Amino acid sequence: MERPVLVTGATGNTGRHVVAGLLAEGVPVRALVRRSDHGLPAGVEAVDGDIADPAAVARAAAGTRAAYLVWPLMTADGIGPVAAALARGAGRVVLLSAANAGSGDPGERGSAGEVEDAVRGSGASWTFLRVTGLAANALQWAAQVRTGTVRAPYGRARRSLVHERDVAAVAVRALLDGGHGGRAYLTTGPEAVSQREQVRILGEAVGVATRWEEQPRDEAAAELTAVFGGPGCAGAALTYWESLTGRPEEVSPDVERVLGRPALAFGEWARDRADDFR
Numbered sequence: 001m002e003r004p005v006l007v008t009g010a011t012g013n014t015g016r017h018v019v020a021g022l023l024a025e026g027v028p029v030r031a032l033v034r035r036s037d038h039g040l041p042a043g044v045e046a047v048d049g050d051i052a053d054p055a056a057v058a059r060a061a062a063g064t065r066a067a068y069l070v071w072p073l074m075t076a077d078g079i080g081p082v083a084a085a086l087a088r089g090a091g092r093v094v095l096l097s098a099a100n101a102g103s104g105d106p107g108e109r110g111s112a113g114e115v116e117d118a119v120r121g122s123g124a125s126w127t128f129l130r131v132t133g134l135a136a137n138a139l140q141w142a143a144q145v146r147t148g149t150v151r152a153p154y155g156r157a158r159r160s161l162v163h164e165r166d167v168a169a170v171a172v173r174a175l176l177d178g179g180h181g182g183r184a185y186l187t188t189g190p191e192a193v194s195q196r197e198q199v200r201i202l203g204e205a206v207g208v209a210t211r212w213e214e215q216p217r218d219e220a221a222a223e224l225t226a227v228f229g230g231p232g233c234a235g236a237a238l239t240y241w242e243s244l245t246g247r248p249e250e251v252s253p254d255v256e257r258v259l260g261r262p263a264l265a266f267g268e269w270a271r272d273r274a275d276d277f278r
């Protein structure tokens with residue numbers, strides 16, 4: 001029987017599409033899950049366990065042909081033994097990573113950089129999908145879109161958000177095909193769209209009039225500190241978005257190069273997810 005591909009984060013933003021993409025190609029899928037109500041499609045083999053538990057990851061990876069790794073934790077603590085377990089069991093790892101991990105400045109690489117280093121050092125064949133931002137981040141505005149006004153900071157910040165289906169489509173190619181080992185793909189949308197424009201596009205997709213209301217940085221900092229659990233991450237996020245008001249986030253051709261078709265636009269994502277904003 002064909003060996004399965006292991007998918008971690010299989011219930012999440014990208015993992016669910018990786019599962020669907022593999023099933024569509026007739027590839028057996030095994031998923032590491034921590035909840036019995038995971039709701040994964042019939043035919044997916046679910047293995048219980050926590051991503052931070054190397055023994056559980058080793059059980060899930062045994063006999064697989066490749067693994068999609070989502071490391072959803074705030075720090076890289078514990079990634080070493082998990083990466084080693086994936087190297088032994090799956091041999092090939094496709095990692096959902098972050099664009100800053102590719103920074104030439106070691107201080108900017110953050111925990112995503114440490115996770116990459118562990119996977120690279122594990123002995124597995126690796127592919128990194130370095131995401132600038134997922135379009136699913138726009139879900140944070142869902143409640144406000146319903147009211148017609150989104151109050152948030154830096155409306156002029158231009159972001160190259162990527163549709164999660166594109167991240168997954170690239171992952172599926174890297175999991176199944178040759179030629180992707182040792183490659184880091186900057187995984188972005190096809191253009192950088194300002195946050196104010198994103199809100200307009202969302203309104204258009206939902207069929208309601210929406211407007212952007214610029215939120216002062218201090219007010220946003222207080223809200224984000226509560227979300228991130230500390231002022232450090234909140235301040236870093238705000239400073240990054242502020243920088244994108246002058247210089248738009250990078251747009252990369254990597255998705256199109258791997259898939260042989262253009263990356264999906266933010267408007268496509270908005271139409272796909274319009275019900276989440278109704």
Ligand SMILES: NC(=O)c1ccc[n+]([C@@H]2O[C@H](COP(=O)([O-])OP(=O)(O)OC[C@H]3O[C@@H](n4cnc5c(N)ncnc54)[C@H](OP(=O)(O)O)[C@@H]3O)[C@@H](O)[C@H]2O)c1
Binds near residue numbers: 035071
């Ligand atoms: N959001 C962005 O714009 C962005 C940008 C760059 C990089 N990234 C990277 O994307 C990753 C997170 O992706 P996401 O925000 O889209 O999240 P997500 O994949 O939608 O959600 C996390 C997934 O991991 C699972 N999970 C969480 N904790 C787990 C645990 N302890 N053991 C086993 N499974 C666990 C969750 O399962 P349950 O169903 O059980 O909760 C869910 O399937 C991070 O590595 C982050 O660095 C995100």
